[in-house]
Amino acid sequence: MDHDDRDHSDVVVVGAGIVGLGVADAAHRRGLSVTVLDRSPAATGATVRNFGHVCLTPQTGRAWEYARAARERWIRLGHDAGFAVRQDGTWVVARHPDEVALLAAAAERAPDATPVHLLDAGEFTARAAVAGAVGGAHLPADLQVDPRRAAAALAAHLERRGVRFRWRTPALGVEEGRVVTGRGTLTAGLVVVAVNHDLDHLLPGLAEAAGVQRCALDMLRVDAGLPAPLPGPLLTGWSLVRYRAFADLPEAVAVRERLHAEHPRAAAFDVNLMATQQPDGSLLLGDTHRRGPGVDPFQSEEANEVLLACAADLFGVPRPRVLERWQGVYASGPEEFLVARPAPGVVVATVTTGIGMTTGLGLAEDVVRSAVGGDRP
Ligand SMILES: Cc1cc2nc3c(=O)[nH]c(=O)nc-3n(C[C@H](O)[C@H](O)[C@H](O)COP(=O)(O)OP(=O)(O)OC[C@H]3O[C@@H](n4cnc5c(N)ncnc54)[C@H](O)[C@@H]3O)c2cc1C
Structure with missing residues (x-):
């Protein structure tokens, strides 16, 4: 042949x-x-x-090593291929003293290459227009790309x-x-x-042998009418109890228990509340998580309602207007x-x-x- x-x-x-x-x-x-x-x-x-978050700082172990290598490659490829790579870091809002304590514990342990810079409430809200901040942090090593x-x-x-x-x-x-x-x-x-x-x-x-399942996530692009642009990706307490550099610390236990007690609907959808501004000013807003061997083809509107209510509360604005909705899926394993x-x-x-x-x-x-x-x- x-x-x-x-x-x-x-x-x-x-x-x-x-x-x-x-x-x-x-x-x-x-x-x-x-x-x-x-x-x-x-x-x-x-x-x-x-979201396009290239969040090195919240990683540990092998993921942190890969993230460090990936950071250099994103910057080089963005330059060579002609797409934007924002190098302004990630912003984490703390809306309860237990989240401030968790961020402080993480800041103490953070490697030099991926520091956690603590901010008080005034410093944080001067940069990011969120409601109810009692503190926060800036993770300057993190990047953002437009996915x-x-x-x-x-x-x-x-x-x-x-x-x-x-x-x-x-x-x-x-x-x-x-x-x-x-x-x-x-x-x-x-x-x-x-x-x-x-x-x-x-x-x-x-x-199957490796225990790989599917994880389905709900995402929204919204017009939230924010009074000022976000300085970069915005993470919340829900992110602190998910990403290992924070979630593995003893201080995370109190945060997790409180969030689940105060917000049972968000907890039921396994929400990780994050927001990222797009070049046109709209916000990517998410996300929820459902794991299983297959993905349910029917997306519950309640999940979107929960995300929109969380966002309205976070930014102190009326319910954001939805511009797009979609589902993402990734492999989930042990x-x-x-x-x-x-x-x-x-x-x-x-x-x-x-x-x-x-x-x-x-x-x-x-x-x-x-x-x-x-x-x-
Ligand atoms: C909603 C959501 C938000 C996320 N947010 C972030 C974030 O902010 N930061 C972060 O670090 N990670 C995030 N992730 C995770 C990240 O997006 C994924 O881990 C990553 O994109 C996986 O890349 P991949 O190349 O493995 O998979 P994919 O991008 O899914 O690419 C796999 C490709 O394989 C192709 N393919 C599949 N089967 C075949 C076949 N048989 N033959 C030919 N082609 C095939 C598909 O068409 C697809 O193009 C998020 C994921 C989701 C879903």
Whole structure:
């Protein structure tokens, strides 16, 4: 049978989200030929449905290491690919003394590279127009990207540099040296599977054995009529009891218990109340969480009502006007990352919690370094 050179690459990447694009960039920088395939006509997965928070400071352990590596890569890729990477940090509002105490404990333990700068109520509200602040913190090492622009700009940049893309091409199966797709078979020395929660479709046995489920999140873009722009991503007490650099501290227990007692509806939807301003002034607002082997196709409007009520209370404004609603999904597992080798020359790279924008580029670099070795100058 005739062999078409375009059907062979050193590396085939399945999935054009941030992890797959990061793998493509890392492999291409090492002088390897790379093909990325995605079943969609453009990146439409979690990578475009999120807040764009690149929140290093709240991470610990391996996630922190990946986030540090990812930070450098975001800045370089933003420059090279022409998308904005805001370097103004994250802002965390404390609306109860127990949240101030938790932030103070985190500030004491924070590594030098990712400090937590404490602010009093006056300092905080001078920067961010929130209601009921009794204190807060600025996390200056954190970044912000526009998720709707970053993935598209990154894919276009990689394509200009010679990475081949095959859109609307689903992978049906992966094995040593090849990927069977809906449009024929591609061969490669290395196959990297970066399909996020769809691992349970492509390699269901592996996903099941690793305990990977789906986590579905409700998101809104709203016009909140804020009196002044936000200085950057805004996190709240709900974030403090979720992200490990805060949530693992003993001071988090009181915060969690109080939030759940005071806000049972928000707790029932597993809310992590965060907001981010878009270039047009609208706010990305979220999120809720539901985990299971599949995603319920029916989104409860009550979840959105809870988010809107939380936002009105947070900003001291009337109920924000909804501009867009959507659902995002990510892989959720017992660990923060799943790296597996289901066959020789096949590597699965999955962020199995909601921190892939923060860590995905670091995970991608690590996967490529482990598979093919160090950077080519
Ligand atoms: C609502 C929401 C908010 C979030 N907020 C943040 C945040 O602010 N900060 C942060 O760090 N993280 C955040 N996350 C998590 C982050 O978005 C994800 O961890 C990250 O985008 C995962 O990237 P990925 O490349 O693995 O997956 P995806 O972006 O989902 O990409 C996977 C790609 O694989 C493709 N694919 C799947 N199956 C196949 C197949 N068989 N053949 C071909 N292609 C296939 C899909 O079409 C898709 O394009 C959020 C997630 C959600 C859902």
